[in-house]
Amino acid sequence: MVGVTKDPTLFLLLASIGLLLFGSIGYGIYTTIGPSSYKLRDTIKEHARLHELGIAHGHNNHNESDHIH
Numbered sequence: 001m002v003g004v005t006k007d008p009t010l011f012l013l014l015a016s017i018g019l020l021l022f023g024s025i026g027y028g029i030y031t032t033i034g035p036s037s038y039k040l041r042d043t044i045k046e047h048a049r050l051h052e053l054g055i056a057h058g059h060n061n062h063n064e065s066d067h068i069h
Contacts, residue, residue, distance in 0.1 A: 031037065050056035 032040075047056060
């Protein structure tokens with residue numbers, strides 16, 4: 001028969017990890033759709049647009065053969 005231990009250490013560890021996990025997910029959702037979500041920027045989209053304009057990295061040389069990605 002398996003004995004039951006009275007030490008709550010494992011329970012406290014798992015509970016705190018779970019709380020951190022769900023708290024992080026909740027904060028992420030709140031940040032994404034919360035009241036200040038209109039302030040978020042799509043930096044990847046902005047950077048791609050700057051590449052299309054040819055000014056993404058401040059290069060003065062417009063020769064694409066010298067441009068390394």
